[in-house]
Amino acid sequence: MENSFSIILLIFFFLIYYKLNKKINHLEDEIGELKKNAFKNIPVTEAKQEQTIPEASAVLDENIQEIKQSTEEQNISEEVLLPPQKDWTTPIFDFLKQNALTIIGIFTLVLGIGYFVKYAIDKNWIGETARAGVGFLIGAGIMLIGHFLKKNYSVFSSIITGGGISILYFTTTIAFREYQLFSQNIAFAITCFITLISILLSYYYKSEILIIFSLFGGFLAPLMISTGESNYLFLFTYIMVLNVGMLTIAFLKQWKSVGWISFIFTTVYLSYWTIEKTQLLSIYFYIIAYIIFYAFALQSYVRKSILSTFDILMLVLINFSSIIGLVYIFNELQYEPIIIFPLIFAFVNSLLLFKEYNKKEFTTNYSVFTGITISLVTIAVALQFKTHLITTVWAIEATLLLFIWKKTNLNIFKICFYVLFPLVIITQMITWAEYYTVKNLAIIFNPVFLTSSVTVITTLTNLILLKKLPETQKQDNSFFENTFKILSFGVIYFALLLEIIYHISERPSSFIFSIGILFSLYYLFVILLFRKKLDINKDLETVLISIFFFLLILNVTFSASELVNSILLKNINSNFYIVHLLYWIPFVYTLWKILPESDFFKTKISYWLASITFVIVISSELYHLYILGNATNLSTAWKLQKHFSILYLPIIWAILASLFIYSGLKKNITELSKVGFVLLGLMILKLYAYDIWQMDNISRIIAFILLGIILLLSSFMFQRLKNIIKNMVDKKVENENLESQ
CATH class of the missing domain: 1.20.5 (Single alpha-helices involved in coiled-coils or other helix-helix interfaces)
Incomplete structure (x- = not known):
């Protein structure tokens, strides 16, 4: 049915x-x-026709001339209106929109033929040899159909022919793998023959689509006929021959896509070989591949002295991917000197740099060759100090991409930078993991920190490069720039912090935590100190100040308390507390200089945050100094803590509350006065609700007398301030009246 x-x-x-x-x-x-x-639809006599046809021709000529003129004007206007950069994805999407049905159709046809052959095999309609023969005939037939359609439907015929080539490849693979109809050498010869035919057809048809099919088939052919044996010499000889053919076609037809497809496949094959079985032999193939793809990238430069966007990208990728592979082999096989290849590649690029320098034009070409040469020399120096390969190369490569973006204003380099920089962070994190596994690392001059130093230097360079961008570009990329700055500051912070913690890891935890917090405070302080040079916007500045205050609170509460306990337990020398007090330098300078120049006090809550931080810092430090000055051990410290909380803390809060109220009235800042009154209220509430019932009579008398004197003096001071302000207002009104008269 x-x-x-x-x-x-x-x-x-x-x-x-x-x-x-x-x-x-x-x-x-x-x-x-x-x-x-x-022209035959004009019903006139022969004589009239002779007159009319020239008139029609003249009209036609005028119309053609107008069309040409309007087309030229349109082209000129388009040249003016179009931006200098072209979206490279547009032609790809246009091609897919126009040919999607064709591609899906040929793919479906290939699947349909495959299912038909499978059905025929299941029914035993044809033998194994006949099955392969059917596949070859169908593939050849489809290619023949594509040939006949070439004249009127070039793109369609190219896709059809590519489908036929795919059928030939798959038929060869099945005939070899499933049916063993011929040996591996014959199978390889057949795939090479198919590749050669497809390349010749693509050249004859002048079809870039067909050469893409051919390259995919050519590079996948070794996988199709592989038996699992690692005959790398044979494999890469074939691949390099295929790359030479690619280079020839690319030079004759200027088809950039073939070079990029070959580069991707070659890099994958070489990387797999390098990791799977590190051999000295692979170095020769890396060098051959470098020469081929370097020549591919310089085609336009040799012809027209111009480097296109993708030529520059190819130069960057071939230099850095080759460095990674070659240096990795030298590392694994323990050959020296490890810097030989970065220096050789730097020399090659310096020759082109010297050529551009002699022109005295200093165009994009000069910037590109300068950036690549300096980057390669930097990599050589870094690797000589035994830095980690991948992290170092990627960090320098990311900076180079950012440098080229700035010089060329081509968005593809910006995209590549924003893709590569997170990978740099990931590899750097993997490098930092060695702090937890490796023992006895030297101070500073160890592979982990030297690698971190390269990342820090390149990150700082990136920040400088982004700072020098025009304001319009900064606005267009504000989200990425802010994210990048936060990540950059984070990378530098952890690079320095982890090195410090590693070398003090044998000390007590309170000591380590205190040093970590102190470093964090100074790190944030340095960023805030150079905020203008680092081009930090006001919003980010406010966030950094808030984090600074949070760390201060953490430092004087948890960190200082643990430190005091360790000193009392004799685990740490008491002189170290002087080191802990160094946080007052950034704290005081921030209150005195940075806060007044910032936009931190734009919101009311910021006054409360700054005031609470100030109260906690003063209260905590006086408490810790009191404990260290009077306690001999932890048991006496608990008694002194209660005494300080009941007797001295209300006095401290009363003094601070008076200062806040006085400052608020003097500077006309309502929020400061509110903070003072709230703090005074808390002090009084604490005094009458709890403290008074814990004191002995003498302490109670002393506390009340001192607090009474403080409150009276504060009241007297407020009255004086109120009179001063009133006199100033009266004087101002009197002067205005005199001026009006």
């Missing part, structure tokens, strides 16, 4: 196709007749 329905459906489809095809042919005939009789 199903077979009958399928046959009826197929007949119905062909009837519809026949009808539509007949209508299309009829329309084409009518259009052809209209074109032929364009």
Whole structure:
């Protein structure tokens, strides 16, 4: 029943196709007749025709001239209106939109043929040799159909021919792997022959699409006929021959896509070989590949002294990918000197740099060769100090991409930079993991910190390069720039912090934590100190100040308390507390200089955050100094803590509250006065609700007398300030009245 329905459906489809095809042919005939009789529809005599045809020709010429002129004007206007950069994805999407059905159709056809052959095999209709023969015939037949369609449907025929080539490749693979109809050498010879034929056809048809099919087939052929044996010499000889053919086609036809496809496949194959089985032999193939793809990248430069966007990108990638592979081999095989290849590649690029320098033009070409040469020399120096390979190369490569973006203003380098920089962070984090596994690393001059130093230097360079961008570009990329700055500051912070912690890791935890917090405070302080040079916007500045205050609170509460306990337990020398007090330098300078110049106090809550931080810092430090000055051990410290909380803390809060109220009135800052009154209220509430019931009579008398004196003096001071302000206002009104008279 199903077979009958399928046959009826197929007949119905062909009837519809026949009808539509007949209508299309009829329309084409009518259009052809209209074109032929364009000038024959004028019903005049022969003499009139002789007069009219020139007139029609003249009108036609005028129309053609107008069309040409309007086209030229349109082209000129388009040149003016179009931006200098082209979106490289547009032609790809246009191609897919126009040819999606063709691609899906040929793919479906190949699958359909495959399922048919499988069905025939399952039914034992044909033998193994016949199966392979059917596959070859079908592939050749599809290619022949593509050949006949070439004249009128070039793109369509290229895709059809590519589908036929794919069938030939898959047929060869199945015949070798499944049926063992011929040996590996014969199978390889057949795939090479198919590749050669497809390349010649693509050159003959002038079809870039067909050469892409050919390259995919050529590079996948070794995988199709592989038996699992690692004959790398044979494999890479074949790949390099294929690359030479690619280079020839690319030079003759200027097809950039073939070079990029070859580069991707070659890099994958070489990387797999390098990791799977590190051999000295692979170095020769790395060098050959470097020469081939370096020549590919310089084609336009040799012809026109111009480096296109993708030429520059290829130069960057071939230099750095080759360095990674070659240096990795030298590392694994323990050959020296490890810097030989970065220096050789730097010398090659310096020759082109010298050529550009002699021109005295200093164009994009000069910047590109300068950046690549300096980057390679920097890599050589870094590797000589035994830095980690991948992290070092990627960090320098990312900076080079950012430098080229700045010089060329081509967005593809910006995209590549923003893709590569997170990878640099990931590899750097993997490098930092060695701090937890490796023992006895030297101070500073160890592979982990030297690698971190390269990352820090390149990151700082990146920040400088981004700082020098025009304001319009900064606004367009504000999100990425802010994210990048935060990540950059984070990378530098952890690079320095982890090195410090590693070398003090044998000390007590309180000591380590205190040093870590102190370093964090100074790190944030340095960023805030150079905020203008680092081009930090006001919002980020406010966030950094808030984090600074949070770290201060953490430092004087948890960190200082643990430190005091360790000193009392004799685990740490008491002199270290002086080192802990060094945080006062950034704290005081921030209050005195940085806060007044910032936009931190734009919101009311910021006054509360700064005031609370100040109260906690003063209270905590006086408490810790009191404990260290009077306690001899932890048991006495607990008693002194209670005494300080009941007797001295209310006095400290009363003094601070008075200062806040006085400052708020003097500077006309309402929030400061509110903070003072709230703190005073908390002090009084604490005093009468709890403290007074814990004191002895003498302490109670002393506390009340001192607090009373403080409050009276504060009241007297407020009255004086109020009178001063009143006198100033009266004087101002009097002066205004005199001026008006």
